[in-house]
Amino acid sequence: MKDVYLFSGFLGSGKTSMLTDVIRQLKEANLKPAVIMNELGKLPFDSQAVEEDVPLKEMLEGCICCSGAEKTEAQIQSLLHDQEFDVLIIETTGAAHPVEALDAVYSPLFADKLNIKGIVTVADSRLWLNRSNLTPQVRSLFMEQIRHAHLLLANKTDLLTESEQAQVVYELQGFNAKAFILQTTNGRVPLKLLQNIQSTARVSKDDIVTARIGESFNLGSRLIRFDTSFTQEQFENWVRSLPDTVYRMKGYVPIEGIKNPMLFQYAYGMVQWLPEYIKMEPNLVIIGENINTLEII
Structure with a gap:
């Protein structure tokens, strides 16, 4: 079984910074990562941050969800067939809804080969405080990415005062009480914390297996x-x-x-x-x- 992490977060929140640091930690732990990276534009700007020795699949000009789901399945199938890796990280575009993205990566074709550890959402702490300034559609997506997270990074806390930091954590806990919330700068998250999350339970008709850390997440x-x-x-x-x-x-x-x-x-x-x-x-x-x-x- 390959562990899979889905990195979510709004545009400019710090997902790619988190990705590069997590890749570094995985290598130091002698674990081989692979990456699927989704970008909205025609050029793979963010994927340039991924080192050449890391298997990488790119999804350009589109969303990992909806119409791109079949392409994503094909990319995962290709990685499973052609590459040796221990951990798969899927970085979604900032415009992706986490439910759609999870749907795209959890295909019945390879559900028995992947262990979906969870959705890790990076939230820009200042943007959270100023979310009322966003358009209703953008604000809704921003909130949905946060609401469905299993691990939530309150990023860019260095730009806030101590009272603002406390306000962000208090409000995020009220909005998604089941996620572990970590205050971060530059998207830094300890690998051990990632490894301790578990979003899904494997269930058959006659056998229910509870999530490893014993908690029932919202998604x-x-x-x-x-x-x-x-x-x-x-x-x-x-x-x-x-x-x-x-x-x-x-x-x-x-x-x-x-x-x-x-x-x-x-x-x-x-x-x-x-x-x-x-x-x-x-x-x-x-x-x-x-x-x-x-x-x-």
Whole structure:
């Protein structure tokens, strides 16, 4: 199993500074990192910070989420097939929603090969204090990146007074009470702290495995393995019974009378079925909040 960290954070928050320092610490610990880096523009400016001996995949002119999800899956598949590495770091663009990004990297194709440790969000502390000046859409994205973090870095604290630093920590704790909050400058985070986070529980129909550090985070993933077939009506009735806190589902569902499990995708209430011409493993990945208590079909 390869450990995977998803680095999130608004534009200019300090994600790349954190990335370069974490790579340094991994190497010092004799762990080999690999990186997938997403950038909005046509030129890979940020990826120039990654040393040449680190396997790197770049996603230019787009988002790691939504339409780029399939490309991201292909990049991960390529890394797993062609490269030797211990830890995969995925740095999302500052415009990426963390749920979308997690959906892109937690494909049922390789869910049993990756251990998603968690979302690490870097927040610009001064921007947090001045968030009321942002447009509603930008402010919403900024807040969502913070709300879904498993580890939250209150960065650039050197630009604040002591009272402002205390205010930032107090407000962030109130907004995301389940994240560990670390005050930082230059995005410095100890490797040990990263290694101690765990966002998801591995779950099958008959076996629930709790997260290693024993806490239930607000956003996580659940892997379901099917050993029986369903009708589409049965399966969709189950989907409709799920709470709104289930954001994404993606996988291969065995349907009665159909030779191969069908590709099933769900996003915010919308369901899609597609035929699959290769026999895929009957696995389904669920992404959402408090999903370990869901009744499985």
